[in-house]
Amino acid sequence: MQEPQQLQIFKFGGASVKDAAAIRNLSSIVRAHGQPGPLLVVVSAMGKTTNALEAIYQLAHTGQEYTPQLALLRDFHLGVATELGVSDEAAGTPALAELLEQLHDRLATLLPGDFDKQYDQVVSFGELLATRIVARALQAQWLDCRPLIRTDHTWREGRVDWATTERNLRATLPGQLQHGPIVTQGFLGGTAGGHTTTLGREGSDYTAAILAYCLGAASVTIWKDVAGLLNADPKFFADTVRYPEISYQETIEMAYYGASVIHPKTIKPLAVRGIPLLVKSFVDPTAEGTRIHDCRHGLLVPAFIRKTGQCLISFESKDLTFISEENLEVIFGALAQVRLKIHLMQNSAISFSVCTDFSAYRLEKLLSALREQFTIHYNTGLELYTIKNYDAASIQRLTDSRELLLEQRSRQTFQFVCRGGVNEFVK
Ligand SMILES: Nc1ncnc2c1ncn2[C@@H]1O[C@H](COP(=O)(O)OP(=O)(O)O)[C@@H](O)[C@H]1O
Numbered sequence: 001m002q003e004p005q006q007l008q009i010f011k012f013g014g015a016s017v018k019d020a021a022a023i024r025n026l027s028s029i030v031r032a033h034g035q036p037g038p039l040l041v042v043v044s045a046m047g048k049t050t051n052a053l054e055a056i057y058q059l060a061h062t063g064q065e066y067t068p069q070l071a072l073l074r075d076f077h078l079g080v081a082t083e084l085g086v087s088d089e090a091a092g093t094p095a096l097a098e099l100l101e102q103l104h105d106r107l108a109t110l111l112p113g114d115f116d117k118q119y120d121q122v123v124s125f126g127e128l129l130a131t132r133i134v135a136r137a138l139q140a141q142w143l144d145c146r147p148l149i150r151t152d153h154t155w156r157e158g159r160v161d162w163a164t165t166e167r168n169l170r171a172t173l174p175g176q177l178q179h180g181p182i183v184t185q186g187f188l189g190g191t192a193g194g195h196t197t198t199l200g201r202e203g204s205d206y207t208a209a210i211l212a213y214c215l216g217a218a219s220v221t222i223w224k225d226v227a228g229l230l231n232a233d234p235k236f237f238a239d240t241v242r243y244p245e246i247s248y249q250e251t252i253e254m255a256y257y258g259a260s261v262i263h264p265k266t267i268k269p270l271a272v273r274g275i276p277l278l279v280k281s282f283v284d285p286t287a288e289g290t291r292i293h294d295c296r297h298g299l300l301v302p303a304f305i306r307k308t309g310q311c312l313i314s315f316e317s318k319d320l321t322f323i324s325e326e327n328l329e330v331i332f333g334a335l336a337q338v339r340l341k342i343h344l345m346q347n348s349a350i351s352f353s354v355c356t357d358f359s360a361y362r363l364e365k366l367l368s369a370l371r372e373q374f375t376i377h378y379n380t381g382l383e384l385y386t387i388k389n390y391d392a393a394s395i396q397r398l399t400d401s402r403e404l405l406l407e408q409r410s411r412q413t414f415q416f417v418c419r420g421g422v423n424e425f426v427k
């Protein structure tokens, strides 16, 4: 087996393929920055297509009308392909029409129940369509990653079988890469039985890391609409600062706390094999960006991370007994069962509180499981703020005008939960 020397992996997310002009820009980046050696291009669904597919699926699964939304999605993809001169007619193959027909048939034959499994079979079409269009625009090879990236049956958050995936990729890709760049889907995997899985929302960054790890890539570059990894999301915070370089460890923590610029699972596979991750701007591709790698640096400026759509749930034992390890085991078990991830937790003598993402469906399942044993209160519409490497001024900047429902601090990290401010911009 031949090792693909100096393999470069580029990942383009939804914003960088949102329309024909964006895909033209992507093509010029690949021409100017993709080195002459092997290149693997990972692409997400175009713009907000995954959200649109989620909405269509929700309607279809509940027996409601969805054909106008499906027609919009179809026309959008066919329109972009035509504008780029890569329609089925121009390409001489009906790949887009076939995908759209498969999507149509899937939606028309949904079964009641099995929500998460069927979600994956439907929502995956966003990446399949986008990669067909981008591969044609780049005159590159198109690769279906689903038979190669093997996962278990955890629908909507497939867990990767690393050994099988590495074997599959190493048996297939090095040879194919010799024939030119390859375009493949982010976010998707497949089970041993041939069913499609997805890796969790915004999981295409993670796909790039899986491919890099398994193929021993020289680097991964994720092309974003920002100048690099910043100390806060510029959509919500004024005066953001770019980190020119930052360690895997700092980045993994920022992603874990909710810095949505990088999917939290992305860093570990890269760190394990020492593969640098470059975050660069597709708006200004020659700018430096951020290099995430094995480096040492002094204390960084405080980083601000905001997670919206949070829910604070507190459990009290009904008979005023203390919160014990036995109680906690039951609560943690139920949270894992309904797949609610804990972002922050705190306990007092008779009460235990957790902050999680709000999902009406999962919360209801949790309440049914624990209601008999505990008195449960919850608040929704909350935000969780994290300040990494905090100082007094940074705490003051965020907490001054807010009523804190819960707060916690360690040596480097300050976190608090408060009520959500609609589209609030932090100065
Ligand atoms: N610390 C941060 N640094 C830079 N961008 C951030 C940060 N936290 C959140 N973001 C947001 O992440 C966005 C880019 O990520 P995302 O939209 O997921 O990209 P894509 O869908 O193209 O992969 C930026 O537009 C920015 O609003």
Ligand SMILES: N[C@@H](CC(=O)OP(=O)(O)O)C(=O)O
Residues within 6 Å of the ligand: 012, 013, 014, 015, 044, 045, 050, 051, 126, 186, 187, 200, 201, 202, 203, 204, 205
């Ligand atoms: N399209 C998927 C996967 C993804 O990673 O997208 P993006 O790279 O645009 O965040 C989603 O929206 O969840």
